[in-house]
Each structure stands twice: as C-alpha cells, then as structure tokens.
Amino acid sequence: MTSTQARIVVAGASMAGLRAAEQLRAAGWTGAITLVGDEPHMPYNRPPLSKEVLAGNAPFESLAFRLRASVGDAEWRLGTKVVAARLAENIVECDDGEALTYDGLVVATGMRPRRLRCPGPLAGRHTVRTIDDAQGLRQALTRPGARVVVVGGGFIGCEVAATAVALGAREVTVVDPLPLPMVGPLGELLARALLKRHEERGVRFALGTGVTGFTGDDHVTGVALADGTVLPADVVVESVGSVANTEWLDGNGLDLGDGVPTDEHLRVGGRPDVVAVGDVARFPNARYDGVPRRVEHWCIPTDTAKHAAKTLVAHLTGTGHDLSPFAPLPTFWSDQHDFRLQSFGAPVLGKEDVRVLEGDLDGDVVVGYHAGGRLAGVVALGGQAAAAAASRYRAELLKQPALTA
Numbered sequence: 541m542t543s544t545q546a547r548i549v550v551a552g553a554s555m556a557g558l559r560a561a562e563q564l565r566a567a568g569w570t571g572a573i574t575l576v577g578d579e580p581h582m583p584y585n586r587p588p589l590s591k592e593v594l595a596g597n598a599p600f601e602s603l604a605f606r607l608r609a610s611v612g613d614a615e616w617r618l619g620t621k622v623v624a625a626r627l628a629e630n631i632v633e634c635d636d637g638e639a640l641t642y643d644g645l646v647v648a649t650g651m652r653p654r655r656l657r658c659p660g661p662l663a664g665r666h667t668v669r670t671i672d673d674a675q676g677l678r679q680a681l682t683r684p685g686a687r688v689v690v691v692g693g694g695f696i697g698c699e700v701a702a703t704a705v706a707l708g709a710r711e712v713t714v715v716d717p718l719p720l721p722m723v724g725p726l727g728e729l730l731a732r733a734l735l736k737r738h739e740e741r742g743v744r745f746a747l748g749t750g751v752t753g754f755t756g757d758d759h760v761t762g763v764a765l766a767d768g769t770v771l772p773a774d775v776v777v778e779s780v781g782s783v784a785n786t787e788w789l790d791g792n793g794l795d796l797g798d799g800v801p802t803d804e805h806l807r808v809g810g811r812p813d814v815v816a817v818g819d820v821a822r823f824p825n826a827r828y829d830g831v832p833r834r835v836e837h838w839c840i841p842t843d844t845a846k847h848a849a850k851t852l853v854a855h856l857t858g859t860g861h862d863l864s865p866f867a868p869l870p871t872f873w874s875d876q877h878d879f880r881l882q883s884f885g886a887p888v889l890g891k892e893d894v895r896v897l898e899g900d901l902d903g904d905v906v907v908g909y910h911a912g913g914r915l916a917g918v919v920a921l922g923g924q925a926a927a928a929a930a931s932r933y934r935a936e937l938l939k940q941p942a943l944t945a
Contacts, residue, residue, distance in 0.1 A: 546571040546856060549632055549640050551622045551788070552648030553577020555586070556818025556841035558605055560646045563849035565610035568857065571643070573614040576634060578621040581671055582607075587838055589674040590699040591875050595706055596678065600671055622649065627792045627814060644852045647789070647800050647808060647816040651782035651836070656691065660754025660764075665776045668696055680775045687711045687772050689763045691751055692779035693721030695874050698734070700777050701743045702876040713744040713771055715751060715763065726881075727891040727909070730919055733901040734881075737921075741877045746771065782836065784820050798822055799834040804865035806848040812855040815848035817841060826865035828886055828916070828943050835870050843868040869938055870917075873927075882927040885909070885917030885937045898929050906930050911943055 548564060550557045553575040561573050584603035592598040617634070624633040625645075633639050653667035666677040680686065681704055688704045690697045693716035704712045714721060720731035721738065735745065746765060755762035755770060763771045786796040794809050795801050799822040801808070806823055808814040816823075819836040821844055847866045854861040874881040890909030897918065899905035904922030906929045908915055915937060920930035 546643035547641070548573050548644040548646060548852070548856075549642040550575040550646040550648055551625075551632060552646075552650055552785075552818070552820075553616060553618060554579070554583050554648070554650055554818075555605065556648040556650060556820075556845065557646070558583040558607075558611070559841045559845035560648055560817050560849060561611045561614050562608055563845040564646075564853060565608075566846075567849040567853040568859075569849070569853045571856075573611065574617065574640065574642075575614060576617045576620050576622050576632075576640070578619065579670060580619040582616070582618070584671065586669070589671070590668045590696050591703060593674055594668070594678050594681070594700065594703045596682075600675065603671065622788050625789050625792060627789075627809065627811060630813070632788075643813065644856050645814045646848065646852065647814065647820060648818050648841075649785040649788070650818055650820050651784055653778065654781040654783050656751060656778055656780060658751055658753045661756045661758055661760055663758055664756070664760035664774065665754070665778060667778050668700060677775070677777065681707050681709060683774070684708075685710045686774045688713070688775045688777065689771050689773040690714045690777045690779060691763070692716060692777075692781070693718065693745070693747070694724070694779060694781070695722065695872075697777070697779035698722060698738065698876050699874060700779065701738065702741070704775075705742045705877070709775075711744065711772075712742065713746055714738075715746045715749065715765065715771070717748065717750040717766075719748050721745065721747075725883075725888060726919060727887065727894050729894050729896075729901070730905075730907050730921060733905070733921060734876075737877065737879060782819075784834070786820065801832055804830075805851045805861070805863060806844060806866060807851060813852070815852045817844040817848045823866060825870075825886075826867040826942060827869065828889060835868075837870050837872040839871045840868070867942075869934070879922055880924075880927055881919060881921055882930045883917060883919040884930060884934045885915070887917035887919055889943065890916035897933070899926060904929070906933070908933070914940060914943065916943065 621635040723731040749767045753764045784799040800816040818841045824830045887909040890911040893910040897908040904926035909917045918933045920926035
C-alpha cells in the first residue's frame, strides 16, 4: 500500500490522539490522518485542571498543546463523536451521520468520569475531566464560605480537596468507602502518611463509608452517608473513578469490560490495522507479569503512541515489524498542598512488601515496593528532594529484567 493514497482515522482528539498523529508521522506515515473528537477544543493538558487552573494560577488558554509542523496537514473533526465501528469493513460512524472509511484505525477515545447513582438534586455536583468541568467548578469554589464535599479519595479527589482549601473553602471533607485515601495505588504505609498531611492542612475525612444520597431541592445542600451522617455541602465533587469510552466498538467481538484489549504491540482484536493508545488501552506490559491492564498515567498516551504508530505503519506500508513487546515504565506525579507524590514503576505489584528506602514518613520520604524480593516501584512523598531521590531509582527499575523472568 502506498501511504499517500491511504488514510488513518484517529478516534479521539485529546492528548492520546494528538500524540498518535505525531508518532504516525515520525514512523514514516505520509498519508492522510483524520482525528475525530467529541470536545470542541483542540488537545490540551488535563492534569493542571484539578490544581493550577482550578486554583486560578494558570489560564485555561495555557493548557493547549503546541501542534508540531508534522501534523499541520491533519484533518481535525472536533465536536464530533464516533458512535459505531465496523472493523471488518474498515468503517467508523460519527454522530453527524457520516461514515468514515479507513486503512488504519487508532482507538484513542479515552475515559469519562463515573457518576454516582444516588437520589437527590444534580445542581451543585461536579466532575473534573474537561476544561468546561473545571470552569464550572472554579466558579463554585470561589464563592465565599463554600462547604465542599469531595466524594472519592483518589488522585483527583485529593488534588481537588487541597485546591479547595487553598481557595479558602469554609469546610472541605473527603468521603471514601476505603479506610485511607489513595490506599489502592499507594498501600497502607504511605496512604496513612498522606492522610496525616491532608488533615494537618485542614482537610477532613469521612472514611469507611459511602454516599447514599444528596439532600436539597434544586441544589445540593447536603451529602447523606451510609453511616447516617449528613454532611452540609454547597459544592460536591464526584471523583469516583472513570469509565472507558468503548461503547462505539460494541458488536466487534471485543471484550470491552475494562477498556480496549490489545496484544503486546497494542493491536486490537488480532487486527493488524487497528491499534489502541492512551488510558483506554488495556495492554500487557512485558516489563512485569504480562497481565493486560489499563494505566491512567500522564506518560501513557506518549508511550503507547510511539509503539502503536510503529506497529500500524509497519503493517500499512509492508515494511515488517520487528519491535520488542511493549514494556513501558509507568510514571506518575500528583501535587497536593505543598508536597508532591512522585512514582516510578509499578508499586501496585509490590504492596505486600513495602519498605522506606530513604528519609522518614514525617518528612521527605521514598518508599520502595517489592515483588519476589525485587524492586517493582518507588514512590516519593514530600518536596523536591524526595522527588529527586525517587528519580535515582528510575535507572535501577529500567535495568531490571521482567518480573516474570
């Protein structure tokens, strides 16, 4: 196939879609690229939405990614949603009624916030995923004396709680059915230290209980908990996880229970002409145990795009495929209050053997997570010194053979 006579459709026009387009060009694709995305905005950076942008320290305009010259000729169909696909016919259907044919398809439709299904009013309940979400939440948080309830003690929930305190909210309470905030990714040792730091800075917690409903007529005035408590609230932030945008792929014989399953080269459903990138992709990581997982870290769109683009272009141009299996080193960070969480590797695989590597839990600390007696991941909690210390372990993690070896 001559690439100048062919087209790749990228379903999804956020960061993962943009990185896919860039990497397709870097891999030698000279044909047409069409990106289809349901938001009206060009791709932008999402992590600052719950921190700098929400706090008013960065304008919304600063979020847009700079477009490289290599994708200057790409076609952008924004405000358009992909609603169906017929993979056997190389066709995707859009909500405007148009059917797009493709030679190659990149699945980059990402995630959307999970919403609570509880009785009560909808007004006053917010999520944080898009620019529009953050704009609405910022307006609510800047009202004097706001009482804020954050449902969910994960990354976004803890970041929003910290930002709300900084904005002067009268009360900020985090609700979570688990016993500690972020205990899933961090484990008990570090999650307990994180809880202490949040409480010292004014965040309250209602842990080990869930939400049963919302009080109020037209606007939320309170959050009813399973333990019988009713928390007064002017603003509610729902941060209870994400749902993969995969419904448009129904009917193609794929297991879409948790994202889009791929092989070790990010190919979807055994098809060489379809790849998945970003946090919608459920892929095996050859660095670890080979179990397919989704990874919702900022580095994943770029990492997956590099590998998937080479996979797809090699197939479409007939140049062969000699890549090693996909084996990224997951990385995340989270800024909360005046401290940062910085992680390298896969701490979740080593939560049964957690040790302090440097520092102490009341100050700057680096914690190691071990599997089979080997380091699987590190997480730093504290200031710049802690983050720098954690980064020194990155080289060690990269040099290690696969955990299954």
